Amino acid sequence: MFQSDTYLCMAFPVPTSRDSYIVDFIPHASMDTVHHMLLFGCQTPVSTTSYWDCGSVQGTCEDEASIMYAWARNAPPTKLPKDVGFKVGRNSGTSYFVLQIHYGDVTAFRDHHRDCSGLTLRMTSKPQPFIAGIYLLMSVDTVILPGKKVTNADIACDYTSYPIYPFAFRTHTHHLGKVVSGYRIRDGKWSMIGRQSPQLPQAFYPANKELNVKNGDTIAARCMFTGEGRTSKTYIGGTSADEMCNFYIMYYMDSKHAIPYMNCMETGSNELFQDIPAEANVPIAV
Ligand code: IYT
Numbered sequence: 001m002f003q004s005d006t007y008l009c010m011a012f013p014v015p016t017s018r019d020s021y022i023v024d025f026i027p028h029a030s031m032d033t034v035h036h037m038l039l040f041g042c043q044t045p046v047s048t049t050s051y052w053d054c055g056s057v058q059g060t061c062e063d064e065a066s067i068m069y070a071w072a073r074n075a076p077p078t079k080l081p082k083d084v085g086f087k088v089g090r091n092s093g094t095s096y097f098v099l100q101i102h103y104g105d106v107t108a109f110r111d112h113h114r115d116c117s118g119l120t121l122r123m124t125s126k127p128q129p130f131i132a133g134i135y136l137l138m139s140v141d142t143v144i145l146p147g148k149k150v151t152n153a154d155i156a157c158d159y160t161s162y163p164i165y166p167f168a169f170r171t172h173t174h175h176l177g178k179v180v181s182g183y184r185i186r187d188g189k190w191s192m193i194g195r196q197s198p199q200l201p202q203a204f205y206p207a208n209k210e211l212n213v214k215n216g217d218t219i220a221a222r223c224m225f226t227g228e229g230r231t232s233k234t235y236i237g238g239t240s241a242d243e244m245c246n247f248y249i250m251y252y253m254d255s256k257h258a259i260p261y262m263n264c265m266e267t268g269s270n271e272l273f274q275d276i277p278a279e280a281n282v283p284i285a286v
């Protein structure tokens with residue numbers, strides 16, 4: 001049927017003609033076959049009819065996709081705080097959901113049974129006081145030299161909008177990432193939003209509490225990589241021989257001026273990163 005490490009996607013139209021709000025995610029996944037599930041929101045999925053193979057880089061949507069949920073084997077599922085919802089539907093920019101399922105070990109499918117893994121979304125049309133969103137920090141230019149013990153990918157942007165309240169974070173690299181850390185910098189002081197090994201299940205983990213980001217702050221992230229075991233340079237790219245450096249912040253924002261998606265792709269300056277806490281270069285045991 002299909003091979004191990006297959007990524008399959010399916011699209012679902014947002015089931016309403018007006019705005020609605022996702023207030024809870026209920027995962028259904030068989031631990032022995034599903035490695036991870038990601039839910040994206042977008043306007044134009046690659047297909048709207050059947051499932052498709054979405055293993056390659058941008059195999060989910062024709063336009064820009066934004067991540068809304070991640071389930072990973074052996075990681076606790078993310079809950080949205082009370083009064084917080086992802087806004088979807090007509091005027092929200094999200095008209096389709098795309099669910100990506102990474103099937104790790106397919107030996108369990110030798111009997112050709114149907115797989116019922118998936119996700120239930122609890123939705124309401126009642127406007128929520130706070131809107132959930134994603135802030136993605138990603139490196140676009142990191143090069144990891146072969147054999148070099150430590151390479152840092154540093155990303156930072158000034159934050160110039162209404163306050164956001166981070167409540168979960170997710171890290172993503174491929175094999176060479178050791179630790180990924182995200183911070184708010186206010187008046188020169190670094191406060192950690194989250195820090196995790198990207199070699200652990202890449203789910204959304206709870207963020208450090210009681211920390212908001214407001215106009216005038218800087219948001220920063222560092223991925224620490226090792227080039228050990230490689231014999232040529234490693235670049236940012238879509239295959240497992242390439243690397244990525246991503247720090248996702250899931251936040252909520254007052255619905256009056258909510259922004260559902262923001263990103264930062266600027267390289268952080270050496271001056272700024274002189275003051276990053278030492279923990280950002282301490283590997284996490286896996
Ligand atoms: C080059 C790179 O870092 N790609 C990441 C981040 C990314 C996600 C989305 C970039 C774009 C997107 O539309 I959604 I442009 C990346 O591909 N990360 C993977 C998944 O694709 C989401 C990950 O697991 O975080």
Ligand code: CU
Pocket residue numbers: 035036102
């Ligand atoms: Cu996976």
Ligand code: CU
Pocket residue numbers: 172173174238243244
């Ligand atoms: Cu990647």
